[in-house]
Amino acid sequence: MAELRLPLAEEIVRDLEVGAGVELTGRMITGRDAAHKWLLEDFREEVAPFMEGSVIYHCGPVVRQADDGTYEFVAAGPTTSIREEPYQAEVIEKYGLRGVIGKGGMGLQTLAGLEKSGALYLHAVGGAAQVLAQAVKKVERVFMLEEFGVPEALWVIDVEKFPVMVTMDTRRGSLHTEVEDFSKQQLERLLAAPA
Amino acid sequence: MLTKERYVDTFVELIRRASTELPPDVVLALQQGREREARGSLARQALVTILDNVDLAKAKSAPICQDTGTPVAWVSYPEGTSIRQLEAAMREAVKEATAKSYLRPNAVDTLTGKNTGDGSGRAIPFLHFEEWDEPKVEVRLILKGGGCENVGVQYKLPDTALQAGRDLEGVRRVVLDSVVQAQGKGCAPGVLGICIGGDRVSGFSESKCQLLRPLEDTNPVPELADLEARLMKDANELGIGPMGFGGQTTVLGIKVGVLDRLPASYFVTISYMCWADRRAAVSLDPEGVATWLN
Ligand code: SF4
Numbered sequence: 001m002a003e004l005r006l007p008l009a010e011e012i013v014r015d016l017e018v019g020a021g022v023e024l025t026g027r028m029i030t031g032r033d034a035a036h037k038w039l040l041e042d043f044r045e046e047v048a049p050f051m052e053g054s055v056i057y058h059c060g061p062v063v064r065q066a067d068d069g070t071y072e073f074v075a076a077g078p079t080t081s082i083r084e085e086p087y088q089a090e091v092i093e094k095y096g097l098r099g100v101i102g103k104g105g106m107g108l109q110t111l112a113g114l115e116k117s118g119a120l121y122l123h124a125v126g127g128a129a130q131v132l133a134q135a136v137k138k139v140e141r142v143f144m145l146e147e148f149g150v151p152e153a154l155w156v157i158d159v160e161k162f163p164v165m166v167t168m169d170t171r172r173g174s175l176h177t178e179v180e181d182f183s184k185q186q187l188e189r190l191l192a193a194p195a
Numbered sequence: 196m197l198t199k200e201r202y203v204d205t206f207v208e209l210i211r212r213a214s215t216e217l218p219p220d221v222v223l224a225l226q227q228g229r230e231r232e233a234r235g236s237l238a239r240q241a242l243v244t245i246l247d248n249v250d251l252a253k254a255k256s257a258p259i260c261q262d263t264g265t266p267v268a269w270v271s272y273p274e275g276t277s278i279r280q281l282e283a284a285m286r287e288a289v290k291e292a293t294a295k296s297y298l299r300p301n302a303v304d305t306l307t308g309k310n311t312g313d314g315s316g317r318a319i320p321f322l323h324f325e326e327w328d329e330p331k332v333e334v335r336l337i338l339k340g341g342g343c344e345n346v347g348v349q350y351k352l353p354d355t356a357l358q359a360g361r362d363l364e365g366v367r368r369v370v371l372d373s374v375v376q377a378q379g380k381g382c383a384p385g386v387l388g389i390c391i392g393g394d395r396v397s398g399f400s401e402s403k404c405q406l407l408r409p410l411e412d413t414n415p416v417p418e419l420a421d422l423e424a425r426l427m428k429d430a431n432e433l434g435i436g437p438m439g440f441g442g443q444t445t446v447l448g449i450k451v452g453v454l455d456r457l458p459a460s461y462f463v464t465i466s467y468m469c470w471a472d473r474r475a476a477v478s479l480d481p482e483g484v485a486t487w488l489n
Contacts, residue, residue, distance in 0.1 A: 040379050080342045131262045149312065150300055167440075175440065176439060186432055
Protein backbone atom coordinates (compact mmCIF):
# COMPACT_ATOMS: atom_id res chain seq x y z
CA MET A 1 0.00 0.00 0.00
CA ALA A 2 1.28 3.44 -0.97
CA GLU A 3 1.73 5.83 1.95
CA LEU A 4 0.56 9.38 1.39
CA ARG A 5 0.94 12.49 3.53
CA LEU A 6 -1.83 15.02 3.98
CA PRO A 7 -2.20 17.67 2.62
CA LEU A 8 -2.01 16.16 -0.86
CA ALA A 9 -0.60 17.75 -4.00
CA GLU A 10 -2.87 17.79 -7.04
CA GLU A 11 -0.36 15.89 -9.25
CA ILE A 12 -0.24 12.98 -6.82
CA VAL A 13 -4.00 12.79 -6.72
CA ARG A 14 -4.33 12.89 -10.51
CA ASP A 15 -1.82 10.03 -10.77
CA LEU A 16 -3.78 7.61 -8.61
CA GLU A 17 -6.26 5.21 -10.17
CA VAL A 18 -9.16 3.00 -9.17
CA GLY A 19 -8.01 -0.15 -7.36
CA ALA A 20 -5.05 1.40 -5.53
CA GLY A 21 -4.69 0.80 -1.79
CA VAL A 22 -3.43 3.86 0.10
CA GLU A 23 -2.46 4.70 3.69
CA LEU A 24 -3.00 8.29 4.74
CA THR A 25 -1.00 10.15 7.38
CA GLY A 26 -1.68 13.73 8.51
CA ARG A 27 -4.62 15.97 9.33
CA MET A 28 -8.17 15.49 8.06
CA ILE A 29 -11.69 16.53 9.05
CA THR A 30 -14.93 14.60 9.54
CA GLY A 31 -18.30 15.74 8.27
CA ARG A 32 -21.64 14.30 7.29
CA ASP A 33 -25.12 15.58 6.40
CA ALA A 34 -25.42 18.57 8.74
CA ALA A 35 -21.78 19.57 8.16
CA HIS A 36 -22.07 19.51 4.37
CA LYS A 37 -25.17 21.69 4.40
CA TRP A 38 -23.54 24.08 6.84
CA LEU A 39 -20.32 24.28 4.80
CA LEU A 40 -22.30 25.45 1.77
CA GLU A 41 -24.64 27.92 3.50
CA ASP A 42 -21.71 30.28 3.89
CA PHE A 43 -17.93 30.21 3.53
CA ARG A 44 -16.78 28.92 6.93
CA GLU A 45 -13.45 30.69 7.36
CA GLU A 46 -12.68 29.11 10.69
CA VAL A 47 -12.85 25.60 9.18
CA ALA A 48 -11.38 26.27 5.72
CA PRO A 49 -7.68 26.01 6.73
CA PHE A 50 -8.33 22.47 8.00
CA MET A 51 -9.79 21.41 4.68
CA GLU A 52 -7.50 22.94 2.03
CA GLY A 53 -5.53 20.13 0.35
CA SER A 54 -6.84 17.56 2.80
CA VAL A 55 -9.79 15.16 2.81
CA ILE A 56 -13.22 15.10 4.43
CA TYR A 57 -14.21 11.87 6.12
CA HIS A 58 -17.87 10.82 6.13
CA CYS A 59 -17.87 9.51 9.65
CA GLY A 60 -20.05 9.79 12.73
CA PRO A 61 -17.64 8.69 15.44
CA VAL A 62 -18.16 7.47 18.97
CA VAL A 63 -16.11 9.89 21.08
CA ARG A 64 -14.96 9.75 24.67
CA GLN A 65 -13.96 12.84 26.63
CA ALA A 66 -11.22 12.41 29.20
CA ASP A 67 -11.22 14.22 32.56
CA ASP A 68 -8.75 16.79 31.23
CA GLY A 69 -11.22 17.73 28.48
CA THR A 70 -9.39 16.06 25.58
CA TYR A 71 -11.30 13.84 23.19
CA GLU A 72 -10.56 10.35 21.94
CA PHE A 73 -12.16 8.47 19.04
CA VAL A 74 -13.57 5.20 20.38
CA ALA A 75 -15.07 4.05 17.07
CA ALA A 76 -14.60 5.68 13.69
CA GLY A 77 -15.82 3.80 10.61
CA PRO A 78 -17.19 5.46 7.48
CA THR A 79 -20.85 6.27 6.90
CA THR A 80 -22.80 6.06 3.62
CA SER A 81 -21.50 8.72 1.27
CA ILE A 82 -24.32 8.97 -1.25
CA ARG A 83 -26.28 11.17 1.16
CA GLU A 84 -23.78 13.95 0.43
CA GLU A 85 -24.20 13.63 -3.33
CA PRO A 86 -26.14 16.92 -3.69
CA TYR A 87 -23.39 18.85 -1.88
CA GLN A 88 -20.11 17.02 -2.39
CA ALA A 89 -18.74 18.41 -5.66
CA GLU A 90 -19.41 21.98 -4.49
CA VAL A 91 -17.84 21.39 -1.06
CA ILE A 92 -14.73 19.95 -2.74
CA GLU A 93 -14.39 22.95 -5.02
CA LYS A 94 -15.21 25.62 -2.45
CA TYR A 95 -12.75 24.37 0.18
CA GLY A 96 -10.04 22.92 -2.07
CA LEU A 97 -10.40 19.34 -0.83
CA ARG A 98 -8.26 16.63 -2.45
CA GLY A 99 -10.47 13.78 -1.47
CA VAL A 100 -13.44 12.30 0.24
CA ILE A 101 -13.41 9.21 2.45
CA GLY A 102 -16.59 7.23 2.91
CA LYS A 103 -18.35 4.07 1.94
CA GLY A 104 -20.63 2.92 -0.85
CA GLY A 105 -19.29 5.30 -3.50
CA MET A 106 -20.96 8.38 -4.95
CA GLY A 107 -22.80 9.48 -8.08
CA LEU A 108 -22.05 11.14 -11.40
CA GLN A 109 -22.12 14.69 -10.08
CA THR A 110 -19.34 13.90 -7.61
CA LEU A 111 -17.43 11.90 -10.23
CA ALA A 112 -17.43 14.95 -12.49
CA GLY A 113 -16.38 17.10 -9.53
CA LEU A 114 -13.42 14.81 -8.81
CA GLU A 115 -12.18 15.26 -12.37
CA LYS A 116 -12.71 19.01 -12.35
CA SER A 117 -11.15 19.80 -8.97
CA GLY A 118 -8.55 17.02 -8.82
CA ALA A 119 -9.83 14.89 -5.96
CA LEU A 120 -10.36 11.19 -5.16
CA TYR A 121 -13.07 9.10 -3.63
CA LEU A 122 -11.42 6.88 -1.05
CA HIS A 123 -13.34 3.89 0.29
CA ALA A 124 -12.74 2.86 3.89
CA VAL A 125 -13.96 -0.54 5.07
CA GLY A 126 -17.49 0.05 6.31
CA GLY A 127 -18.01 -0.87 9.93
CA ALA A 128 -14.29 -1.26 10.66
CA ALA A 129 -14.69 1.23 13.47
CA GLN A 130 -11.93 -0.09 15.73
CA VAL A 131 -9.21 -0.58 13.13
CA LEU A 132 -9.91 2.92 11.86
CA ALA A 133 -10.16 4.47 15.34
CA GLN A 134 -6.74 3.03 16.05
CA ALA A 135 -5.37 4.99 13.11
CA VAL A 136 -6.72 8.23 14.64
CA LYS A 137 -3.83 9.35 16.81
CA LYS A 138 -5.21 12.65 18.06
CA VAL A 139 -8.33 14.77 18.07
CA GLU A 140 -7.15 18.35 17.48
CA ARG A 141 -10.42 20.23 17.79
CA VAL A 142 -14.08 20.13 16.98
CA PHE A 143 -16.54 22.49 15.28
CA MET A 144 -20.33 22.66 15.79
CA LEU A 145 -20.38 20.06 18.55
CA GLU A 146 -23.17 21.75 20.52
CA GLU A 147 -25.34 22.39 17.50
CA PHE A 148 -24.97 19.09 15.63
CA GLY A 149 -24.16 16.54 18.35
CA VAL A 150 -21.26 14.07 18.39
CA PRO A 151 -21.85 12.10 15.14
CA GLU A 152 -22.58 15.16 12.96
CA ALA A 153 -19.95 17.56 14.32
CA LEU A 154 -16.80 18.42 12.34
CA TRP A 155 -13.86 16.76 14.08
CA VAL A 156 -10.30 17.73 13.12
CA ILE A 157 -8.14 14.62 13.55
CA ASP A 158 -4.54 13.51 13.09
CA VAL A 159 -4.29 10.09 11.49
CA GLU A 160 -1.46 7.65 10.90
CA LYS A 161 -1.54 5.00 8.19
CA PHE A 162 -5.27 5.30 7.74
CA PRO A 163 -6.16 2.50 5.24
CA VAL A 164 -8.40 3.30 2.24
CA MET A 165 -8.91 2.14 -1.35
CA VAL A 166 -9.29 4.43 -4.36
CA THR A 167 -12.66 3.51 -5.86
CA MET A 168 -13.32 6.71 -7.86
CA ASP A 169 -10.56 8.69 -9.56
CA THR A 170 -9.95 11.89 -11.54
CA ARG A 171 -10.37 10.10 -14.89
CA ARG A 172 -14.02 9.29 -14.31
CA GLY A 173 -13.10 5.75 -13.30
CA SER A 174 -15.44 4.15 -10.75
CA LEU A 175 -15.12 0.67 -9.29
CA HIS A 176 -18.74 1.03 -8.13
CA THR A 177 -19.98 1.40 -11.71
CA GLU A 178 -17.84 -1.54 -12.86
CA VAL A 179 -19.13 -3.86 -10.13
CA GLU A 180 -22.70 -2.69 -10.58
CA ASP A 181 -22.61 -3.32 -14.33
CA PHE A 182 -21.13 -6.77 -13.82
CA SER A 183 -23.67 -7.73 -11.16
CA LYS A 184 -26.53 -6.63 -13.43
CA GLN A 185 -25.24 -8.91 -16.18
CA GLN A 186 -25.03 -11.75 -13.68
CA LEU A 187 -28.56 -11.03 -12.49
CA GLU A 188 -29.84 -11.22 -16.04
CA ARG A 189 -28.17 -14.58 -16.44
CA LEU A 190 -29.56 -15.90 -13.15
CA LEU A 191 -33.06 -14.74 -13.95
CA ALA A 192 -32.92 -16.32 -17.39
CA ALA A 193 -31.99 -19.69 -15.88
CA PRO A 194 -34.90 -22.10 -15.47
CA ALA A 195 -36.29 -22.31 -11.94
CA MET B 196 -34.79 -11.34 42.71
CA LEU B 197 -35.95 -9.90 39.42
CA THR B 198 -35.87 -6.28 40.45
CA LYS B 199 -35.73 -3.37 38.04
CA GLU B 200 -32.02 -2.92 38.82
CA ARG B 201 -31.39 -6.55 37.97
CA TYR B 202 -33.09 -6.09 34.62
CA VAL B 203 -31.19 -2.88 33.86
CA ASP B 204 -27.79 -4.37 34.76
CA THR B 205 -28.46 -7.47 32.69
CA PHE B 206 -29.64 -5.47 29.70
CA VAL B 207 -26.59 -3.20 29.82
CA GLU B 208 -24.39 -6.30 29.68
CA LEU B 209 -26.58 -7.68 26.87
CA ILE B 210 -26.05 -4.48 24.90
CA ARG B 211 -22.31 -4.51 25.61
CA ARG B 212 -22.02 -8.05 24.30
CA ALA B 213 -24.05 -7.31 21.19
CA SER B 214 -22.12 -4.14 20.38
CA THR B 215 -18.61 -5.45 20.99
CA GLU B 216 -18.64 -9.19 20.10
CA LEU B 217 -19.93 -10.94 17.00
CA PRO B 218 -21.63 -14.34 17.43
CA PRO B 219 -19.29 -17.29 16.59
CA ASP B 220 -21.31 -18.36 13.53
CA VAL B 221 -20.90 -14.91 11.98
CA VAL B 222 -17.15 -14.87 12.65
CA LEU B 223 -16.85 -18.31 11.06
CA ALA B 224 -18.76 -17.20 7.95
CA LEU B 225 -16.48 -14.16 7.61
CA GLN B 226 -13.38 -16.37 7.93
CA GLN B 227 -14.69 -18.75 5.29
CA GLY B 228 -15.30 -15.75 3.02
CA ARG B 229 -11.75 -14.51 3.53
CA GLU B 230 -10.32 -17.92 2.53
CA ARG B 231 -12.55 -18.01 -0.55
CA GLU B 232 -11.41 -14.65 -1.95
CA ALA B 233 -8.29 -14.44 -4.13
CA ARG B 234 -5.02 -13.42 -2.51
CA GLY B 235 -4.23 -9.74 -3.09
CA SER B 236 -7.83 -8.89 -4.03
CA LEU B 237 -9.63 -5.90 -2.56
CA ALA B 238 -12.32 -8.35 -1.41
CA ARG B 239 -9.86 -10.34 0.67
CA GLN B 240 -8.25 -7.16 2.00
CA ALA B 241 -11.67 -5.93 3.13
CA LEU B 242 -12.42 -9.21 4.95
CA VAL B 243 -8.98 -9.19 6.61
CA THR B 244 -9.68 -5.68 7.89
CA ILE B 245 -13.16 -6.72 9.05
CA LEU B 246 -11.81 -9.69 11.00
CA ASP B 247 -9.00 -7.60 12.54
CA ASN B 248 -11.68 -5.17 13.55
CA VAL B 249 -13.80 -7.89 15.17
CA ASP B 250 -10.81 -9.06 17.24
CA LEU B 251 -9.87 -5.55 18.26
CA ALA B 252 -13.42 -4.65 19.31
CA LYS B 253 -13.69 -7.71 21.50
CA ALA B 254 -10.29 -7.16 23.10
CA LYS B 255 -11.10 -3.52 23.86
CA SER B 256 -14.74 -4.14 24.72
CA ALA B 257 -15.55 -1.31 22.31
CA PRO B 258 -18.22 -1.04 19.58
CA ILE B 259 -17.52 -3.13 16.47
CA CYS B 260 -19.05 -0.40 14.35
CA GLN B 261 -19.54 3.26 15.19
CA ASP B 262 -23.14 3.04 14.03
CA THR B 263 -24.35 1.09 17.00
CA GLY B 264 -27.73 0.77 15.34
CA THR B 265 -31.27 0.60 16.63
CA PRO B 266 -31.59 -1.79 19.56
CA VAL B 267 -34.43 -4.13 18.58
CA ALA B 268 -35.39 -6.85 21.06
CA TRP B 269 -37.77 -9.79 21.19
CA VAL B 270 -38.89 -10.43 24.75
CA SER B 271 -40.62 -13.61 25.91
CA TYR B 272 -42.06 -13.39 29.41
CA PRO B 273 -44.19 -15.47 31.79
CA GLU B 274 -47.72 -14.52 32.74
CA GLY B 275 -47.85 -11.73 35.29
CA THR B 276 -44.66 -9.95 34.23
CA SER B 277 -44.95 -6.20 33.79
CA ILE B 278 -44.22 -5.28 30.20
CA ARG B 279 -44.09 -1.66 31.23
CA GLN B 280 -41.30 -2.42 33.67
CA LEU B 281 -39.35 -4.40 31.07
CA GLU B 282 -39.68 -1.59 28.58
CA ALA B 283 -38.55 1.02 31.11
CA ALA B 284 -35.60 -1.17 32.11
CA MET B 285 -34.47 -1.55 28.49
CA ARG B 286 -34.77 2.19 27.93
CA GLU B 287 -32.68 2.88 31.00
CA ALA B 288 -30.14 0.25 29.92
CA VAL B 289 -29.80 1.94 26.52
CA LYS B 290 -29.08 5.25 28.24
CA GLU B 291 -26.53 3.67 30.55
CA ALA B 292 -24.86 1.77 27.69
CA THR B 293 -24.67 5.05 25.77
CA ALA B 294 -23.08 6.81 28.73
CA LYS B 295 -20.53 3.97 28.87
CA SER B 296 -19.82 4.32 25.09
CA TYR B 297 -21.04 0.80 24.29
CA LEU B 298 -23.55 2.67 22.15
CA ARG B 299 -23.24 5.95 20.32
CA PRO B 300 -25.87 8.64 21.04
CA ASN B 301 -27.78 7.44 18.02
CA ALA B 302 -31.27 8.91 18.21
CA VAL B 303 -32.17 12.09 16.37
CA ASP B 304 -35.37 14.11 16.79
CA THR B 305 -36.85 13.84 13.32
CA LEU B 306 -38.44 17.29 13.35
CA THR B 307 -35.67 19.38 14.91
CA GLY B 308 -32.73 17.27 13.70
CA LYS B 309 -31.24 17.44 17.21
CA ASN B 310 -29.64 14.40 18.77
CA THR B 311 -31.49 13.30 21.91
CA GLY B 312 -28.06 12.77 23.44
CA ASP B 313 -28.80 9.65 25.48
CA GLY B 314 -29.36 7.04 22.79
CA SER B 315 -33.09 6.71 23.40
CA GLY B 316 -35.93 8.20 21.41
CA ARG B 317 -39.43 7.57 20.19
CA ALA B 318 -39.51 3.86 19.20
CA ILE B 319 -35.81 3.58 20.10
CA PRO B 320 -35.21 1.00 21.53
CA PHE B 321 -37.92 -1.07 19.83
CA LEU B 322 -39.30 -4.09 21.67
CA HIS B 323 -41.51 -6.99 20.61
CA PHE B 324 -43.32 -8.89 23.37
CA GLU B 325 -44.67 -12.39 23.57
CA GLU B 326 -46.13 -14.17 26.60
CA TRP B 327 -45.05 -17.79 26.95
CA ASP B 328 -45.44 -20.76 29.28
CA GLU B 329 -41.87 -20.80 30.60
CA PRO B 330 -41.14 -19.27 34.03
CA LYS B 331 -38.17 -17.25 32.71
CA VAL B 332 -37.75 -14.01 30.76
CA GLU B 333 -35.78 -14.34 27.54
CA VAL B 334 -34.48 -11.36 25.60
CA ARG B 335 -33.03 -11.59 22.09
CA LEU B 336 -31.41 -8.38 20.94
CA ILE B 337 -30.09 -7.17 17.61
CA LEU B 338 -28.38 -3.86 16.89
CA LYS B 339 -29.68 -2.93 13.48
CA GLY B 340 -27.38 -0.55 11.61
CA GLY B 341 -28.69 2.40 9.62
CA GLY B 342 -26.73 1.89 6.39
CA CYS B 343 -28.05 -1.64 5.98
CA GLU B 344 -31.57 -0.67 7.11
CA ASN B 345 -31.60 1.83 4.25
CA VAL B 346 -31.20 -0.95 1.66
CA GLY B 347 -34.05 -3.03 3.12
CA VAL B 348 -37.04 -3.22 0.76
CA GLN B 349 -40.56 -4.54 0.34
CA TYR B 350 -41.77 -5.95 -3.00
CA LYS B 351 -45.36 -6.46 -4.04
CA LEU B 352 -45.93 -9.46 -6.27
CA PRO B 353 -46.57 -9.79 -9.12
CA ASP B 354 -43.71 -7.55 -10.22
CA THR B 355 -43.91 -7.17 -13.99
CA ALA B 356 -40.48 -5.61 -14.53
CA LEU B 357 -38.80 -8.58 -12.84
CA GLN B 358 -41.31 -11.13 -14.23
CA ALA B 359 -41.89 -12.21 -10.67
CA GLY B 360 -45.16 -14.04 -10.07
CA ARG B 361 -46.79 -15.08 -6.83
CA ASP B 362 -44.69 -18.16 -6.18
CA LEU B 363 -41.26 -19.09 -4.80
CA GLU B 364 -39.61 -18.46 -8.17
CA GLY B 365 -41.07 -14.95 -8.03
CA VAL B 366 -39.62 -14.60 -4.53
CA ARG B 367 -36.20 -15.70 -5.80
CA ARG B 368 -36.30 -13.08 -8.54
CA VAL B 369 -37.09 -10.12 -6.29
CA VAL B 370 -34.60 -11.19 -3.61
CA LEU B 371 -31.78 -11.32 -6.16
CA ASP B 372 -32.87 -7.93 -7.47
CA SER B 373 -32.69 -6.53 -3.93
CA VAL B 374 -29.11 -7.75 -3.54
CA VAL B 375 -28.15 -6.06 -6.81
CA GLN B 376 -29.92 -2.85 -5.76
CA ALA B 377 -28.07 -2.91 -2.42
CA GLN B 378 -24.62 -3.45 -4.00
CA GLY B 379 -22.07 -2.93 -1.20
CA LYS B 380 -24.06 -0.13 0.43
CA GLY B 381 -25.39 -2.14 3.35
CA CYS B 382 -21.80 -3.11 4.25
CA ALA B 383 -21.73 -6.40 2.37
CA PRO B 384 -21.31 -9.28 2.98
CA GLY B 385 -24.71 -9.16 4.63
CA VAL B 386 -27.39 -11.46 6.01
CA LEU B 387 -30.88 -11.28 4.56
CA GLY B 388 -33.95 -11.75 6.73
CA ILE B 389 -36.94 -12.32 4.48
CA CYS B 390 -40.66 -12.61 5.03
CA ILE B 391 -43.05 -13.92 2.39
CA GLY B 392 -46.63 -12.77 2.99
CA GLY B 393 -48.02 -10.69 5.85
CA ASP B 394 -48.78 -6.99 5.46
CA ARG B 395 -46.54 -3.95 5.33
CA VAL B 396 -46.04 -3.98 9.11
CA SER B 397 -45.94 -7.68 9.95
CA GLY B 398 -43.70 -8.32 6.93
CA PHE B 399 -40.87 -6.18 8.25
CA SER B 400 -41.41 -7.46 11.77
CA GLU B 401 -41.03 -11.08 10.64
CA SER B 402 -38.13 -10.37 8.26
CA LYS B 403 -36.21 -8.84 11.19
CA CYS B 404 -37.13 -11.77 13.43
CA GLN B 405 -35.54 -14.12 10.86
CA LEU B 406 -32.23 -12.39 11.60
CA LEU B 407 -32.21 -14.10 15.00
CA ARG B 408 -31.63 -17.51 13.41
CA PRO B 409 -28.07 -18.88 13.59
CA LEU B 410 -26.43 -18.84 10.15
CA GLU B 411 -25.84 -22.58 10.04
CA ASP B 412 -29.40 -23.68 10.88
CA THR B 413 -31.67 -25.34 8.32
CA ASN B 414 -35.16 -24.07 7.66
CA PRO B 415 -37.66 -26.66 9.01
CA VAL B 416 -39.91 -26.11 5.97
CA PRO B 417 -38.32 -28.14 3.14
CA GLU B 418 -39.28 -25.85 0.26
CA LEU B 419 -37.95 -22.84 2.17
CA ALA B 420 -34.73 -24.69 2.99
CA ASP B 421 -34.30 -25.31 -0.75
CA LEU B 422 -35.06 -21.69 -1.53
CA GLU B 423 -32.51 -20.48 1.03
CA ALA B 424 -29.81 -22.74 -0.42
CA ARG B 425 -30.56 -21.69 -3.99
CA LEU B 426 -30.58 -18.01 -3.04
CA MET B 427 -27.23 -18.32 -1.24
CA LYS B 428 -25.66 -19.85 -4.31
CA ASP B 429 -27.18 -17.34 -6.73
CA ALA B 430 -26.50 -14.24 -4.61
CA ASN B 431 -22.84 -15.16 -4.25
CA GLU B 432 -22.57 -15.42 -8.04
CA LEU B 433 -23.55 -11.77 -8.46
CA GLY B 434 -19.93 -10.65 -8.05
CA ILE B 435 -20.67 -7.75 -5.70
CA GLY B 436 -18.37 -8.92 -2.92
CA PRO B 437 -17.35 -7.37 0.41
CA MET B 438 -18.07 -3.61 0.42
CA GLY B 439 -19.07 -3.92 -3.23
CA PHE B 440 -15.39 -4.25 -4.23
CA GLY B 441 -16.22 -7.31 -6.35
CA GLY B 442 -15.73 -10.93 -5.24
CA GLN B 443 -17.53 -14.10 -4.26
CA THR B 444 -18.66 -13.21 -0.75
CA THR B 445 -21.76 -11.07 -1.16
CA VAL B 446 -24.05 -12.65 1.46
CA LEU B 447 -23.25 -14.66 4.60
CA GLY B 448 -26.75 -15.99 5.15
CA ILE B 449 -30.32 -15.90 3.85
CA LYS B 450 -33.23 -16.74 6.16
CA VAL B 451 -36.81 -16.95 4.93
CA GLY B 452 -40.00 -16.95 7.01
CA VAL B 453 -43.63 -17.07 5.99
CA LEU B 454 -46.80 -15.32 7.19
CA ASP B 455 -50.28 -15.69 5.81
CA ARG B 456 -51.66 -12.93 3.62
CA LEU B 457 -54.83 -11.43 2.24
CA PRO B 458 -55.95 -12.71 -1.15
CA ALA B 459 -55.22 -9.25 -2.58
CA SER B 460 -51.60 -8.93 -1.50
CA TYR B 461 -48.39 -10.89 -1.78
CA PHE B 462 -45.51 -9.03 -0.14
CA VAL B 463 -41.89 -10.08 -0.06
CA THR B 464 -40.10 -8.11 2.65
CA ILE B 465 -36.33 -8.05 2.90
CA SER B 466 -34.31 -6.80 5.85
CA TYR B 467 -30.62 -6.49 5.12
CA MET B 468 -28.20 -6.95 8.02
CA CYS B 469 -24.61 -5.85 7.47
CA TRP B 470 -21.54 -8.02 8.19
CA ALA B 471 -21.63 -6.46 11.67
CA ASP B 472 -24.47 -8.87 12.41
CA ARG B 473 -24.73 -7.98 16.07
CA ARG B 474 -27.02 -10.10 18.18
CA ALA B 475 -26.99 -11.34 21.75
CA ALA B 476 -29.46 -13.14 23.95
CA VAL B 477 -30.02 -13.76 27.62
CA SER B 478 -32.43 -15.71 29.76
CA LEU B 479 -33.30 -14.59 33.30
CA ASP B 480 -34.79 -17.09 35.74
CA PRO B 481 -37.27 -16.02 38.47
CA GLU B 482 -34.34 -15.59 40.91
CA GLY B 483 -32.71 -13.16 38.53
CA VAL B 484 -29.88 -15.50 37.49
CA ALA B 485 -28.76 -14.78 33.94
CA THR B 486 -27.81 -17.40 31.34
CA TRP B 487 -26.13 -16.05 28.22
CA LEU B 488 -27.40 -17.63 25.02
CA ASN B 489 -25.97 -17.68 21.53
S1 SF4 C 1 -24.22 -0.93 7.73
FE1 SF4 C 1 -23.53 -2.01 9.57
S2 SF4 C 1 -21.30 -2.19 9.43
FE2 SF4 C 1 -22.01 -0.68 7.95
S3 SF4 C 1 -21.78 1.27 9.00
FE3 SF4 C 1 -23.90 0.61 9.29
S4 SF4 C 1 -23.93 -0.56 11.19
FE4 SF4 C 1 -21.79 -0.34 10.57
